[in-house]
Structure formats: structure tokens, C-alpha cells
Amino acid sequence: MTPELKGFLLVSIVKLLVVFTVVMVGVALLTLLERKVSAWMQNRRGPNRAGWAGLLQPAADGLKNILKEETRPGASSRVLFLAAPAMAFIPALMLSAVIPFAAPLRLDFDFTLPLLGRFVHQGMMPMVVADIPAGFLFVLAISSMGIYGIALAGWSSNSKYSLMGGLRASAQMVSYEVAMGMSLIPVLLLTGDVSFSAVIREQQQTLWFVLPLFVSFFVFAVAGLAEINRLPFDLPEAESELTAGYHTEYSAMKFSMFFIAEYANMVTISAMMATLFLGGWDIPFTTWDESGTVLAVLVSHLFFFAKVFSWIFLIMWLRWTLPRFRYDQLMALGWKFMLPVALAYIMVIALALWGMGQLGWTAPGTRAWALTAVSLILGVIILVGLDRGAIVGGSDLRRRRLAAAAARTQLAGRPGAPGMD
Amino acid sequence: MSSRTVEMELQTPTLDAEGRVRHVPLGVSDSAYEEGFGSEHMLVNIGPQHPATHGVLRLVLELEGETVLRCIPHIGYLHSGFEKLGEYRQYNQLIPLTDRTDYLSPMANNVGLALAVEKLMGIELTERCKVLRVIACEMSRIISHLVWLGTTGIDLGAYTPFLWSFQERERIYNLQEAWTGARLTTSLTRVGGLMADIPEGWEDGLREFCRTFPSTLDEVDTMFTRNAIWIGRTQDVGTMSREDAINYSLSGPMLRASAVDYDVRKDRPYLDYETYDFDVPVGEHGDIYDRYTVRMEEMRQSNRILEQALDRLRPGPINVDDPRVILPPKSRAMSDMEAMIYHFKQVMEGVKPPAGEAYMGIENPKGELGYYMVSDGSAKPVRWRIRPPSFINIAALPRMCEGALLSDVIAINASVDIVMGEVDR
Incomplete structure (x- = not known):
């Protein structure tokens, strides 16, 4: 093993431990934050008994969930029932490995430890656990894996509520995965690279992509909400309909793992949002953050944290404000609106980039501003056109009632089912 | 298969x-x-x-x-046998039973029962009693609709308005507690009057409520009325046509949302409702959204009625001056022979209406609440029949749910505004 490789492994392990700890503690604190935010919106105080301002509440909840009795439905599929929470939990954590959370740090060391040998590291160290070239493709791939946990949880519980929750979850996540992937193609077109570092570099040099790619930003934001099953897209666990959806039959720590996975997904999607559209750790109007000093790393990390946090807050705000979509409306929104918009937008951006190439506007700044103008015009058209009739759509109850009447006629011919009219 | x-x-x-x-x-x-x-x-x-x-x-x-x-x-999981129980109770002892049927608007039920017995006996109430009973009815309407609003919001996924509306409801509960000593089991009325007059300063509390309550309604209005998701979830869902609504014998906001202009307060007035200035909101399509708008407007109108009732509240007796139905004051019962006899007869025998029968329908928050009393001249009713609005409204549920989606069933069920205590009785 070369000293350089050892040095790389050392910093990687340190980063791994730090990121894992921060994410897990962050998730725990997010549960508290959610309760505090909801309390604040509902004229309540929220948890304030365990620790100062309720800060120990997540610890108390965790302890309670560890000590609680685990139950399992008698007819459930044992192996899958046990594996499902882990299958939902692991992808949620894996995603945090590829998000750059601060500006690169200049790190030079060369030392020798007894037994372990010499460790060497030189140059800029990217503040990300794994700066893989596949970038956000990796995120899309892994986040789709989360569906397995949820769908299998719903199926293996052998409960109808769970099954329907699992079905809804898989249909919803697969549908919005498509729109989400499509909304990222303009980012790729503009950057020419899928790695997060390249995306951030491009945004540092020009504008944050929220401006030149506003429509992508919008589609990604909505699809992201649907991806993580949060209101107004929380149909898989719609409490009032399916009691708790796919995790109805889960208890104690296995339930907690779904819960943690949900919040970890929330962190990831917010971090993606910050990285892809809000400049990542970039501090606007200065290049000092790229100097590689410890201070620059810390301050850029604070900026990244602020961006992620504000997006998380927005997600919570939406949850405590909006009602829930209905299943068919959700599907209609995903397939009939989000996907076409994302596809059309790819065409618009590609055409615009080609046209600017023809006109000779190749300077990145000029390109970005021109795209901003195009996107904002499109954004206004879409958001103003997003009236209730066109997007959410009224009910197609009449058609469905006819279909039900037809099915009913068939039922009437069947023996049995007396006195049910 | x-x-x-x-x-x-x-x-x-x-x-x-x-x-x-x-x-x-x-x-x-x-x-x-x-x-x-x-x-x-x-x-x-x-x-x-x-x-x-x-x-x-x-x-x-x-x-x-x-x-x-x-x-x-x-149905039937909450069957309590109130009607049968009532056959073994004196008339004033029925009042605690009415608390527990529609437990979201106990005061209005109390008023309904007292009115039915008074109709049987032909008792004319005092002015102050009428005004106070109107106040009780309209307060009940507001709290019942607030519960409906909050729970419907939850059923459709919006949690926050639930707590807002329950905070307002809490203020009325405090007023009810101040008046009767109980928050839920109020047992407010007695045949011929009320169990107690309002305490000193109580009107100011209600006035303060009337002043500030509409702002909460406005907030909920902002959250729901023009919210695209809310509209998408409620419009054209669970529709009942005018004809269906009448054929299913719906009443209350359910009926009015289906464009039938029928309100017992206007059409068969009691407690001098005809002298109050208020509007009856009527829907157009008979879907969940119309039921929502109708109930929201009803709360505002109830607020108007409350303000008018407070204005016309004058000092005076709350009970009729009739020793057959009202206990004499304790001081007189201990010093006056005649009063003591009345007291004794009242306590030992109870109110005795003449033989006959009477039906009294009132506009309860959930619809027309009817009490049908049959008396044989004794102190206990031969038959006491409740016409529970929830029970009759919920009967239309299969019709409304047919062809809807699972999520719609939840929304439709919420829009009917049922109370199982009343459905099962």
C-alpha cells in the first residue's frame, strides 16, 4: 500500500465518520425541528420538557423505540418483513456520501505511525466522502432503490392497508423519478458533466442554476417532494386513509428506521437542491471561499448548511400548510404535467444553447443571463398557467361512476352478495 | 376469481x-x-x-x-339505548341523555328536548330564556362546525387548521363551563327554563369571542377556499343532486349544499328566530366543496345571530312562573308551605305533561334534530323518539361513495359530519 493511498484512506474514513455522525444526529434533530416548526404554526409550544427547549426529545424518542416491543403480523413474510426497513434505510444514508458539503480544503501531511507506516496527502481535498464521476446519476440510481424497501414493507406485512400504501409508494416514486431525471438533463446540458463538483464549479463561474434553469428547479422541487413522500404527496402513508400506509404493521425500532429514512431522504433531497440549483457551498459574490483555508471551508460549510436548512424548512412549511393530493391527481400531475414540461424544457434549453453557439455567445456569463431570461419567461407562463383546472384537475368522477355502474351490473349477475343494495 | x-x-x-x-x-x-x-x-x-x-x-x-x-x-358499535332509557326517566332527566347523543353540540340538543316537552305542555317561555337559548344553539353550531372543519382538514391531509379551529372551540367550551359548570355534558335546559342564568360578565366574554372569531375563520378561508389541492379534492366529489338530497331526506348543511333552501329556523321558526336577521347559505352543486362553503358561511351567520342576541339580552326571569314545572326558590321552599308542597311534588313526581304527543324539530348544526314525545299524562314519556340528523345523512353514504376513489370515501364521510353517538343512540 503506497503512502498516498494510505493517506487517502485515512481522510476518507475520517470524512465517512463525520458525515455519518452529522447525518444521524441531524436527522434526530430534524424530528425535533419538525415538531417545533409545526408547533410554531399551530400556536403551540412543541416539545419542551426533555432537556433545554426539548433538545433531548429525540434521544428520549430513540430510547423509547429501542425499548419497545417488536411485533410482527402472524401472516407476514418473515424475511422480507425484517429486511424491508433496512432496505429503506441504507439507500437514504448512502446518498449523503456523494454530496459536497464544503469548499475543498488544502491538506498537506506526511507522517509516519508505528505499525501502520507512512501517510501522505497533498493538494486540495474535496469535502465529500466519495467524489465519484457519476455524480447525480448515482443519486438517481440509489434513490430509486429506496422504493424496494417501501414496496416490500407494504407487501410483506400481508395487510391491505400496507399493501395499498406500498403500491401507492412504488407507483408514485417511479412516476416522479422520471420527471426528476428529466429535470436534471438541462443541468447536464449546461455543465457538460454530471459530477457535483463540476456542477458547483459551473455555478460559481456563472449564476446559480435556479435562475438560468428555473423550470428545472421547479420540476425538481415538486418531484423531490413526491420522491420523499412528504405532504402534499404523502399518499403512501396517508394517515386518514391507510392508517399509516406501508409501515402500519411496523413497531419499535423497525418503524423508527422508516422514520429515519424519511428524514434522511429529506436531507438528501434538500442537499441535492442546494447543490444543483443553489450553488452548493458557493458563497456568492466572492472567490475567497475557494482559497482552501480552514476558515473558508468552515464558512462555505455554513453557507451550504443554511441553504439545505432553508429548503428543509420549506418542506416542513408545506407539510403543515397543504392538504393531500388524491391518487389520480398525483399521477396526472406527474405524467401529464411534470414530465411533458421537463421534456419540453430540455428541448428549449438545447435549442437555446445551440442558437447561442450559432450566434457566437459562448462566454458562460452571457449564456447564463440569456438562459435566465428565457427560463423566467417560461416560468411565468407555466406558473400562471398552473391554474386549478389545468393541473390538479377536477374530478373525473362521472367517468368513474359509469365504470363502477358497469362493474356493478356484472356483479349483479353473480350468485351471492344478497341484500347489499 | x-x-x-x-x-x-x-x-x-x-x-x-x-x-x-x-x-x-x-x-x-x-x-x-x-x-x-x-x-x-x-x-x-x-x-x-x-x-x-x-x-x-x-x-x-x-x-x-x-x-x-x-x-x-x-353502524351500532356505539349503541347506548338512549330512547329506551328515556322511557324510564322523568322529562327533566332526559336532558342529560341528550348531552350524550350529539356530543359535539350538547347545548342545542338540550334546547331541542326542552322545546319538545314545552310544546307538549303548551308552555310560553320568558323573553330572556328564549334569547339565552338562541345563544346556546348558535354557540353549539359554531363549535360543531369547527370540529367538522378541523377533522375534515385532517382527513384531507391538512393538519394545521384543525388546531386553529380547536383553539376557537376551546374558548366556547370555557364559556359553556362558566355558564353550566360542565364543558361537554352541559344539561343546560330544564322544562320551562334553564338550569342557571349566565354568570356576571359572561356576556363580555362572548362579545369578545364574537369580535375575534371571524379572523380565525378568515385564516382558514385563506388556507382552503382557493387552494388548488383543496378544490381538486372536494369539487364534484360526493355529489348529491337536489332530487337525491330530498329523496334521501337529508337535512341541514348537507341538504342546503344541494341547492335546497330549507332551514328550520326560517321555515318553521322557534325561539323567535324569525326576528333575527341572518342569511341561510345555499350551495349549488351538492359536492363536498359546497358543503364546506355552506358550513363556513353558517359559522359567520351564527356569529351575527350571537351578536344580535347579545344586544337584545335584557334582565328578567329565565324560568316560567309555573310551579308545575319549575322548582320554587330554595329560600321559599323552606319558609312557605305552598312552595314546599310544589317542591316536594316536583322532586318526587316530576313534570307531568298532559296525555298527547308532540314533535319538535330544530335546526341543529348537523341537520334537523327532531324529538317526538308521546305522553300518557304520567311523569315519564311512553315513547321518546329522536330524529338524528347524522343517522339520516349517513344513509346517503353508499350512494355518494359509489365510483369514488378510496381517498374520496374519506373526504365524503368527513363532509357528512356524523357523530356516532347520535347515529347509534
Whole structure:
């Protein structure tokens, strides 16, 4: 093993431990934050008994969930029932490995430890656990894996509520995965690279992509909400309909793992949002953050944290404000609106980039501003056109009632089912 | 598909032709696969233990995908036998029973029962009593609609307005507690009057409520009325046409949302409602959204009535001056022979209406609440029949749910505004 490789492994392990700890503690604190935010919106105080301002509440909840009795439905599929929470939990954590959370740090060391040998590291160290070239493709791939946990949880519980929750979850996540992937193609077109570092570099040099790619930003934001099953897209666990959806039959720590996975997904999607559209750790109007000093790393990390946090807050705000979509409306929104918009937008951006190439506007700044103008015009058209009739759509109850009447006629011919009219 | 499974489970547990109890399995069997699980239709049992059944309503839904083919409501899980109990109670002892039927608007029920007995006896109430009873009715309407608003919001996924509306409801509960000593089991009325006059300064509390309450309504209005998701979830869902609404004998906001302009307060006035200035909101399409707008407007109108009632509240007696129905004051009962006799007869025998029967319908928050009393001249009713608005409104549920989606069933059920205590009685 070369000293350089050892040095790389050392910093990687340190980063791994730090990121894992921060994410897990962050998730725990997010549960508290959610309760505090909801309390604040509902004229309540929220948890304030365990620790100062309720800060120990997540610890108390965790302890309670560890000590609680685990139950399992008698007819459930044992192996899958046990594996499902882990299958939902692991992808949620894996995603945090590829998000750059601060500006690169200049790190030079060369030392020798007894037994372990010499460790060497030189140059800029990217503040990300794994700066893989596949970038956000990796995120899309892994986040789709989360569906397995949820769908299998719903199926293996052998409960109808769970099954329907699992079905809804898989249909919803697969549908919005498509729109989400499509909304990222303009980012790729503009950057020419899928790695997060390249995306951030491009945004540092020009504008944050929220401006030149506003429509992508919008589609990604909505699809992201649907991806993580949060209101107004929380149909898989719609409490009032399916009691708790796919995790109805889960208890104690296995339930907690779904819960943690949900919040970890929330962190990831917010971090993606910050990285892809809000400049990542970039501090606007200065290049000092790229100097590689410890201070620059810390301050850029604070900026990244602020961006992620504000997006998380927005997600919570939406949850405590909006009602829930209905299943068919959700599907209609995903397939009939989000996907076409994302596809059309790819065409618009590609055409615009080609046209600017023809006109000779190749300077990145000029390109970005021109795209901003195009996107904002499109954004206004879409958001103003997003009236209730066109997007959410009224009910197609009449058609469905006819279909039900037809099915009913068939039922009437069947023996049995007396006195049910 | 195995139609046998469907057929079995749709049966209400009942007696078969030989009189044996037929049991229907509800739990999960030992086998990993449920019989008929591979069929096209799925039976889902919602309730009696479910977050959205507003008590213990049980709905058996036959689903194809998420589309409801049939919805079969099962009631009776909260049966308390109030009507039968009433046959063994004196008239004033019925009043605590009415607290517990529609427990979201106890005061209005108390008023309804007292009015029915007074109609039987031909008693003319005092002015102050009438005004106070109007206040009681309208306060009940507001709290009942607030519960409806909050729980419907929750059923559709919006949690926050629930707490806002419950905070407002809490203020009325405090007022009820100040008046009667109880928050829920108010037992406010007595035949011929009230159990107590309002305490000193109570009007100011209600005035303060009337002043500030509409701002909360406005907030909820901002959250829901023009919210695209709310509109998408409620418009054209659970529609009842004018004809259907009348044929199903709907009443209250359910009927008015279906464009039928019928309000007992206007059409068969009691408690001098005809002298109050208020509007009756009427919907247009008979869907959930119209029921929502109708109820929202009713709360504002109730607020108007409350303000008018407060303005016309004058000092005076709250009970009729009739020793047959009202206990004499304690001081007189201990010093005056005649009063003591009345006191004794009242306590030992109770109120005795003449033989006959009377029906009194009042506009309760959930619809027309009717009390039908049959008296044989004794102190206990021969028959006491409640016309519970929830029970009759919920009967239209299968009709409204047919062809809807599973989520719609929850929304429709919420929009009916049922109270199981009243449905099962």
C-alpha cells in the first residue's frame, strides 16, 4: 500500500465518520425541528420538557423505540418483513456520501505511525466522502432503490392497508423519478458533466442554476417532494386513509428506521437542491471561499448548511400548510404535467444553447443571463398557467361512476352478495 | 376469481335460517395467503378502529384498484339505548341523555328536548330564556362546525387548521363551563327554563369571542377556499343532486349544499328566530366543496345571530312562573308551605305533561334534530323518539361513495359530519 493511498484512506474514513455522525444526529434533530416548526404554526409550544427547549426529545424518542416491543403480523413474510426497513434505510444514508458539503480544503501531511507506516496527502481535498464521476446519476440510481424497501414493507406485512400504501409508494416514486431525471438533463446540458463538483464549479463561474434553469428547479422541487413522500404527496402513508400506509404493521425500532429514512431522504433531497440549483457551498459574490483555508471551508460549510436548512424548512412549511393530493391527481400531475414540461424544457434549453453557439455567445456569463431570461419567461407562463383546472384537475368522477355502474351490473349477475343494495 | 370470499365477507354477522350465529372471520388467518387475495376485487375494512371514521363507523369497501365499487356502512358499535332509557326517566332527566347523543353540540340538543316537552305542555317561555337559548344553539353550531372543519382538514391531509379551529372551540367550551359548570355534558335546559342564568360578565366574554372569531375563520378561508389541492379534492366529489338530497331526506348543511333552501329556523321558526336577521347559505352543486362553503358561511351567520342576541339580552326571569314545572326558590321552599308542597311534588313526581304527543324539530348544526314525545299524562314519556340528523345523512353514504376513489370515501364521510353517538343512540 503506497503512502498516498494510505493517506487517502485515512481522510476518507475520517470524512465517512463525520458525515455519518452529522447525518444521524441531524436527522434526530430534524424530528425535533419538525415538531417545533409545526408547533410554531399551530400556536403551540412543541416539545419542551426533555432537556433545554426539548433538545433531548429525540434521544428520549430513540430510547423509547429501542425499548419497545417488536411485533410482527402472524401472516407476514418473515424475511422480507425484517429486511424491508433496512432496505429503506441504507439507500437514504448512502446518498449523503456523494454530496459536497464544503469548499475543498488544502491538506498537506506526511507522517509516519508505528505499525501502520507512512501517510501522505497533498493538494486540495474535496469535502465529500466519495467524489465519484457519476455524480447525480448515482443519486438517481440509489434513490430509486429506496422504493424496494417501501414496496416490500407494504407487501410483506400481508395487510391491505400496507399493501395499498406500498403500491401507492412504488407507483408514485417511479412516476416522479422520471420527471426528476428529466429535470436534471438541462443541468447536464449546461455543465457538460454530471459530477457535483463540476456542477458547483459551473455555478460559481456563472449564476446559480435556479435562475438560468428555473423550470428545472421547479420540476425538481415538486418531484423531490413526491420522491420523499412528504405532504402534499404523502399518499403512501396517508394517515386518514391507510392508517399509516406501508409501515402500519411496523413497531419499535423497525418503524423508527422508516422514520429515519424519511428524514434522511429529506436531507438528501434538500442537499441535492442546494447543490444543483443553489450553488452548493458557493458563497456568492466572492472567490475567497475557494482559497482552501480552514476558515473558508468552515464558512462555505455554513453557507451550504443554511441553504439545505432553508429548503428543509420549506418542506416542513408545506407539510403543515397543504392538504393531500388524491391518487389520480398525483399521477396526472406527474405524467401529464411534470414530465411533458421537463421534456419540453430540455428541448428549449438545447435549442437555446445551440442558437447561442450559432450566434457566437459562448462566454458562460452571457449564456447564463440569456438562459435566465428565457427560463423566467417560461416560468411565468407555466406558473400562471398552473391554474386549478389545468393541473390538479377536477374530478373525473362521472367517468368513474359509469365504470363502477358497469362493474356493478356484472356483479349483479353473480350468485351471492344478497341484500347489499 | 373466488366469488365465495367476497360473498362471505359482505355479510353482516347475523343469524342464519336455523337461528345459529354466523361468524365472519375478520382477523388474518394463519395461512400466508388470504383466500381470494388473487381476485380482482379487494375488500377493505375501514373502521370501527380507524383514524378517519369519526368514532366507530365501520365501512366495508369493495375496491377495484382504488375505485370503490360498493360501500357498506355498518353502524351500532356505539349503541347506548338512549330512547329506551328515556322511557324510564322523568322529562327533566332526559336532558342529560341528550348531552350524550350529539356530543359535539350538547347545548342545542338540550334546547331541542326542552322545546319538545314545552310544546307538549303548551308552555310560553320568558323573553330572556328564549334569547339565552338562541345563544346556546348558535354557540353549539359554531363549535360543531369547527370540529367538522378541523377533522375534515385532517382527513384531507391538512393538519394545521384543525388546531386553529380547536383553539376557537376551546374558548366556547370555557364559556359553556362558566355558564353550566360542565364543558361537554352541559344539561343546560330544564322544562320551562334553564338550569342557571349566565354568570356576571359572561356576556363580555362572548362579545369578545364574537369580535375575534371571524379572523380565525378568515385564516382558514385563506388556507382552503382557493387552494388548488383543496378544490381538486372536494369539487364534484360526493355529489348529491337536489332530487337525491330530498329523496334521501337529508337535512341541514348537507341538504342546503344541494341547492335546497330549507332551514328550520326560517321555515318553521322557534325561539323567535324569525326576528333575527341572518342569511341561510345555499350551495349549488351538492359536492363536498359546497358543503364546506355552506358550513363556513353558517359559522359567520351564527356569529351575527350571537351578536344580535347579545344586544337584545335584557334582565328578567329565565324560568316560567309555573310551579308545575319549575322548582320554587330554595329560600321559599323552606319558609312557605305552598312552595314546599310544589317542591316536594316536583322532586318526587316530576313534570307531568298532559296525555298527547308532540314533535319538535330544530335546526341543529348537523341537520334537523327532531324529538317526538308521546305522553300518557304520567311523569315519564311512553315513547321518546329522536330524529338524528347524522343517522339520516349517513344513509346517503353508499350512494355518494359509489365510483369514488378510496381517498374520496374519506373526504365524503368527513363532509357528512356524523357523530356516532347520535347515529347509534
